[in-house]
Amino acid sequence: MTSTSNVLNIGSDTEELYYKFPKTSNPKAYFEFEFENHMRKLLLNGEKPKELDKNSIERFEATEIMRNGKQYYEFFPGRCATGVIISGCSFLPKDMVFRVKKKINKEHWVNDNVIQYKKNSMCHIQGIVSDCLQEECNDIYQYLSYLRENSNKK
Template sequence: MTSTTNLLSIGNDTEELYNKLQKTSNPKAYFEFEFENHMRKLLLNGKKPKELDEKSIQIGRFVAAEITRNGKQYYEFGPDRYETGVIVSVCSFVPNDMVFRVKNKIAKEHWVNENVIQCKKNSMCNIQSIVCECYQEECNDIYQYLCYLNK
């Protein structure tokens, strides 16, 4: 007796290869594979990520640049568009939001306009640490959100 049953195939061969780990003696490879699968389940509902379009990448850079005019020290903050005087540059999901984080850490009397402050000379280390603190806050917020998604 012959069977006339048809089987329904879900997925394709490339998906099957994508989800299987090649045998290796490197334990780090297993962690990376498991981490990638776990993040895919959390963020993409288990689907394979799409190919990245370089023009649509949301991560930008936030920069603090040092400017000296008329013997006065200024620092300008914003998305990476500065070519000279950069004292700190960090990756950020929302570079414009970083200005608000910095504004909360620096006294109002220092602000000259929306994204420029005037400070004493030799305050570069202080500005760098403030920007790094704000960057760490953003990283913590992202981590907290990922923990929330994991629950």
């Protein structure tokens, strides 16, 4: 009996892993290691990744500002200012403000990237920014999955 299914084969049987499995009792560490190797095979065709240019990674940040007894939060591409309450890697940090704007009502916005919000709301703002950063990661993952599926059809 022969199989008619198609199987995606990445790499070769003799290909050596770039990294050796670290010895640990934490099963999550093995998942992260295997996921990294799998993504390396998919995105870099099994090649060793180039040295990371730390200046090429862009960030999105939110800062907390108190003026005249009012609470303000400012959102911008990372510049490591003082008062940062959350910062994260972003593929398009300039567009991240639009994601944040969708989650915060219009009446709070003072200008394009500053909101006035109730006092003691830092955790709430951190949650919103964190959700937006995660949404971007999910969008990138979905796009990569789409590319992978469509490359298999050829």
